[in-house]
Amino acid sequence: MSPRSSEQNEKIREERIQQIIDAAIAVYLEKGVRGTEMGDIAKRANMARGLVYYYFKDKMDLFRFVFTRLIEEAKTYISSTLLSDEEVISKLRTYARFYLRSSQLKPHMVQFYRNIPADIPFVFGDKGEAVLKEYVDNATGPLHRVLEQGIREGKLKPLDPRLISAVYWGGLMGGMNAMSSGQVPEEQAERMMDDVIDILLDGIVNKKG
Structure with missing residues (x-):
């Protein structure tokens, strides 16, 4: 399998960030900023918590x-x-x-x-x-x-x-x-x-x- 191109990597990155954004908004509307945890967002985005931290430090x-x-x-x-x-x-x-x-x-x-x-x-x-x-x-x-x-x-x-x-x-x-x-x-x-x-x-x- 040939390695992904930079364009493909960027597309995957944007898709993952959008997943995280959508999940963050959903949890925010339920719990507010103070009540939201990164684990909640990762769970809603259906991705590993470490992957969310890869894109955002906290x-x-x-x-x-x-x-x-x-x-x-x-x-x-x-x-x-x-x-x-x-x-x-x-x-x-x-x-x-x-x-x-x-x-x-x-x-x-x-x-x-x-x-x-x-x-x-x-x-x-x-x-x-x-x-x-x-x-x-x-x-x-x-x-x-x-x-x-x-x-x-x-x-x-x-x-x-x-x-x-x-x-x-x-x-x-x-x-x-x-x-x-x-x-x-x-x-x-x-x-x-x-x-x-x-x-x-x-x-x-x-x-x-």
Whole structure:
């Protein structure tokens, strides 16, 4: 048997890391950071504990990696959607639909992103405050800028963008909770997402604009 190529080794490495990440998230949602042990993660990933330690030196190293990767994924999506050249109302619809659909397909991730702000200070230690600030800024900043743009262009009502953001995001979270309940039949999902988005936008769109 010929030795594996560097590409094959890298693929195996990435697959194993993804297994570990998926297992870490699952155990984290059950036990939290403090209650999770590396043995729990190895068992959930169906791999030897030593192999988990081969990739991550300890639990906190693993959780810093998981949090950082998923925070970056969220940042990339938010920026690519809300900072695009698309029309304001269309951007707000696309943004909401992504989170609603994700809540239906990956309900556990709704809980994950809801939980991590409270755990970032513990996971990142001395850097926790800075990481949390950056996370919040990256999550809310692009939305604020889109809302301000919409107000300037007359597409949205001339209200305080901070108030619009709070109400919009609060309503979106309610819709995400409904979509992640597991009680929405697939044939009704699209209609329900449309209804949630219409509710979100109805109060902020400037119909005179």
